[in-house]
Amino acid sequence: MSPIVLLVLIVTLIDVAKADEALVRGLPKTLWLLLVIFVPIAGAFAWFIAGRPDTVNWNRPNRNRSAFPEYDRPGRQIPAHSEADDEFLKRCRERAEQQRRAYREQQRRGDGSDDRQE
Secondary structure: OOHHHHHHHHHHHHHHHHOOOOOOOOOOHHHHHHHHHHOHHHHHHHHHHHHOOOOOOOOOOOOOOOOOHHHOOOOOOOOOOHHHHHHHHHHHHHHHHHHHHHHHHHHHHOOOOOOOOO
């Protein structure tokens, strides 16, 4: 392997490794890494032409990103119906209140025993 090919391989691998997976185009980041490793010159050109994120500035931190990167991922599941979420939370609160009442009733009886089977 010539020094130029090795240099291109190393630069491309570093660039692929630094790229934000959510912004990588074409293929998943892992496949880009494999392509660059197994086909260095063609993989490097393909990465810089078709895979590299459009606008990347590695020197300046992105202030708009949240502390939780999973929230920034494209395709993240976002509830479509807030009514369904409200209904679920209402059922959770009702169930919790039932459990509290059952516990208070058990404490009033004074037996302290647990009615569940283990």
